[in-house]
Amino acid sequence: MAGQKKGAAAGSGRRRPAWLRLEVVIVPLLLLYPFFPVLDQLVQAVFDTSLRLDRQLVNIFIFAILALALNLQVGYAGLLQLGIAAFFAIGAFSTGILTVGKYPFQIGFWGALVAAPALAGTAGLALGAPTIRLRGDYLAIVTLGFGEVTRVVLLNLENITDGSRGLNPLPSPWLPDWLTSAAAGDATGRMHFLAMYYVALLLLAGLVIVFRTLERTRQGREFVALREDELATACMGINPARTKLIAFAAGAAIAGLAGALYATNLTTTAEPNTYDFTYSIMVLCCVIIGGLGSLRGVLLGAAVLLTFDNVLSPLLTNLIQRHLAGGGSGHVLTSFTNWRWLIFGLALVLMMRLRPEGLWPSSRVKAELHHKQEEP
Amino acid sequence: METFAQQIILGLVNGMVFALIALGYTMVYGILELINFAHGDLFMLASFLALTLVGMLGLDAASSGASLAIAIPGIIVICVVFAGGLNWVVDRLVYRPLRGAPKLAPLVSAIGVSFMFMNLGLFWGGLPMDVFGHGTAAAAPKGFPDLLPGTNLLGDSSLRITVKDLVVVLSSLAVMLGLFLFVTRTRLGKAMRATAQNPTAARLMGIDVDRVIGATFLMGGALAGFAAVIYGLYINTIHFQMGYQNGLYAFTAAVLGGIGNIPGAVLGGLVIGLLRALSDQYVGAQWQQAVLFGILIAILVFRPQGLFGSTAREKV
Numbered sequence: 001m002a003g004q005k006k007g008a009a010a011g012s013g014r015r016r017p018a019w020l021r022l023e024v025v026i027v028p029l030l031l032l033y034p035f036f037p038v039l040d041q042l043v044q045a046v047f048d049t050s051l052r053l054d055r056q057l058v059n060i061f062i063f064a065i066l067a068l069a070l071n072l073q074v075g076y077a078g079l080l081q082l083g084i085a086a087f088f089a090i091g092a093f094s095t096g097i098l099t100v101g102k103y104p105f106q107i108g109f110w111g112a113l114v115a116a117p118a119l120a121g122t123a124g125l126a127l128g129a130p131t132i133r134l135r136g137d138y139l140a141i142v143t144l145g146f147g148e149v150t151r152v153v154l155l156n157l158e159n160i161t162d163g164s165r166g167l168n169p170l171p172s173p174w175l176p177d178w179l180t181s182a183a184a185g186d187a188t189g190r191m192h193f194l195a196m197y198y199v200a201l202l203l204l205a206g207l208v209i210v211f212r213t214l215e216r217t218r219q220g221r222e223f224v225a226l227r228e229d230e231l232a233t234a235c236m237g238i239n240p241a242r243t244k245l246i247a248f249a250a251g252a253a254i255a256g257l258a259g260a261l262y263a264t265n266l267t268t269t270a271e272p273n274t275y276d277f278t279y280s281i282m283v284l285c286c287v288i289i290g291g292l293g294s295l296r297g298v299l300l301g302a303a304v305l306l307t308f309d310n311v312l313s314p315l316l317t318n319l320i321q322r323h324l325a326g327g328g329s330g331h332v333l334t335s336f337t338n339w340r341w342l343i344f345g346l347a348l349v350l351m352m353r354l355r356p357e358g359l360w361p362s363s364r365v366k367a368e369l370h371h372k373q374e375e376p
Numbered sequence: 377m378e379t380f381a382q383q384i385i386l387g388l389v390n391g392m393v394f395a396l397i398a399l400g401y402t403m404v405y406g407i408l409e410l411i412n413f414a415h416g417d418l419f420m421l422a423s424f425l426a427l428t429l430v431g432m433l434g435l436d437a438a439s440s441g442a443s444l445a446i447a448i449p450g451i452i453v454i455c456v457v458f459a460g461g462l463n464w465v466v467d468r469l470v471y472r473p474l475r476g477a478p479k480l481a482p483l484v485s486a487i488g489v490s491f492m493f494m495n496l497g498l499f500w501g502g503l504p505m506d507v508f509g510h511g512t513a514a515a516a517p518k519g520f521p522d523l524l525p526g527t528n529l530l531g532d533s534s535l536r537i538t539v540k541d542l543v544v545v546l547s548s549l550a551v552m553l554g555l556f557l558f559v560t561r562t563r564l565g566k567a568m569r570a571t572a573q574n575p576t577a578a579r580l581m582g583i584d585v586d587r588v589i590g591a592t593f594l595m596g597g598a599l600a601g602f603a604a605v606i607y608g609l610y611i612n613t614i615h616f617q618m619g620y621q622n623g624l625y626a627f628t629a630a631v632l633g634g635i636g637n638i639p640g641a642v643l644g645g646l647v648i649g650l651l652r653a654l655s656d657q658y659v660g661a662q663w664q665q666a667v668l669f670g671i672l673i674a675i676l677v678f679r680p681q682g683l684f685g686s687t688a689r690e691k692v
Contacts, residue, residue, distance in 0.1 A: 034531040145669035331500035332514035342495035348488030
């Protein structure tokens with residue numbers, strides 16, 4: 001048992017030479033990309049669109065933070081959460097309320113970056129405290145219900161949240177003077193983009209490091225033990241309800257952080273219907289497709305899903321409609337976006353059937369899943 | 377007072393439809409402990425089939441009574457067979473290979489199937505038929521012709537109980553009675569109850585558990601198919617996303633009645649129908665979902681065994 005755990009923690013990638021490891025290549029590339037957007041120019045030239053890949057990268061970073069939050073709850077602690085969008089929305093709307101000119105708070109982006117996770121985490125604590133003891137699928141339904149209630153409340157409290165219009169405009173992050181002047185002459189849009197790009201990228205990198213460390217700490221092992229066998233964990237003197245609640249509230253807080261970034265990036269909280277059940281499921285999709293409980297997998301899942309949704313699908317729609325020359329341009333089948341739920345649904349079904357551990361699994365989850373399948 | 381009485385009637389009739397859908401959830405959950413997320417979307421697909429058939433037969437509110445009396449039962453039979461068969465096929469292809477897997481796997485698969493169905497509903501709504509509003513967007517709500525007479529049975533009274541209400545209530549009650557007799561009186565029904573109680577013991581007693589599960593999906597789907605036609609005839613508007621919301625309301629009903637409990641699901645459906653009608657009237661229709669899901673959360677926290685159920689407490 002001990003030997004198996006050690007092997008799982010070490011992972012297979014560690015034997016490779018350091019300069020070949022993926023993060024050593026990817027992190028500098030991402031750090032430099034906004035100044036050398038080669039792929040952007042290529043895509044724009046080939047497909048004849050105004051699609052900006054560097055803008056989409058910001059979305060991927062934010063979405064990956066959200067996916068990491070869900071991974072903490074579902075992947076590590078095994079709590080099936082179907083309402084992550086609610087905490088994302090709470091983060092976005094508290095950022096809106098705390099920074100927008102309409103209200104007296106106006107604490108600015110950095111203040112909101114602290115306040116939004118705190119508020120979302122509190123909401124997670126408040127929802128989790130009475131419900132965390134429920135059995136797995138009941139918890140799933142409670143979180144699903146909470147997601148819908150949050151959306152409806154945000155939509156209907158029109159004099160606070162501006163209802164379906166959403167709160168806007170949200171202020172851009174304030175940066176030190178030397179940074180602002182370094183890019184002097186550039187349009188404010190470019191400054192906003194650069195600030196969001198690096199803030200999101202650094203927060204994501206920071207979270208990845210935190211989670212990596214967590215996997216080796218007592219707390220992280222408690223989460224995983226809980227997922228693998230709740231009864232055995234309780235027998236080892238760990239309080240399951242308390243541990244679950246920590247995972248739930250921490251996940252909610254990180255989702256709130258993602259919400260703060262999301263709203264600031266868009267400069268609007270967007271309409272509450274954005275944060276619906278399908279959004280929660282999309283985050284779940286990327287955690288599951290990438291690999292439950294696997295950091296690399298979740299990042300990959302977020303990248304794959306958003307690339308599909310925001311890059312591939314508009315490009316394909318564009319291509320299909322251009323080649324069908326007029327005739328069927330308005331038809332429901334010719335817009336590739338209309339196929340997305342069929343494809344996501346099929347992906348979920350096929351993954352569960354063929355590769356339940358995900359595309360890039362954590363070795364421990366893989367062992368667990370295959371062990372369980374042999375049991376009956 | 378009259379508004380209140382009218383809302384009670386509306387709520388009870390609506391509740392019948394929720395009860396029919398809730399039965400499908402509760403039966404599957406009772407045996408597999410699987411929340412079949414795709415059930416609501418199956419209901420939606422069946423209602424699209426019903427509307428397609430209505431369009432093909434050229435029925436509308438002006439059609440003669442005799443032709444309707446033949447056509448509607450025919451449509452019901454086709455939709456019941458379609459939904460039951462589709463549910464059976466989905467179980468066979470998707471859930472059955474996952475029987476030994478961790479519980480997360482079939483649940484996630486069910487969510488996947490639900491989205492595939494929803495997407496098919498979107499495409500279905502784009503059919504070039506008059507009933508689908510050819511030319512309008514595929515995603516638009518579709519009008520279902522008002523085929524049942526809306527004559528008030530109470531004569532000139534301003535309180536309305538229509539022929540339509542009566543047809544919905546009586547036919548639903550008949551179907552539920554049939555189901556109840558099937559589960560309590562037949563051999564297969566007994567096998568279902570045994571499997572729900574303890575699958576391993578049932579297998580040891582020589583029950584073909586996979587066949588029983590298949591039959592459960594078949595029957596749950598068939599009920600959804602029946603509910604779909606009734607819903608179209610009663611509500612008169614269908615939409616490709618309605619499966620999700622109605623499915624959740626029905627699931628709430630199943631939880632309310634104690635999940636796995638067949639009479640409980642019917643009572644739960646009626647209660648949800650009533651609560652929905654009353655909250656629309658006295659709280660405001662825009663709060664409907666918040667009220668119902670708030671109730672769902674409260675029940676799960678305070679009485680997870682359901683309001684009427686006293687099923688054995690789950691260990692750990």
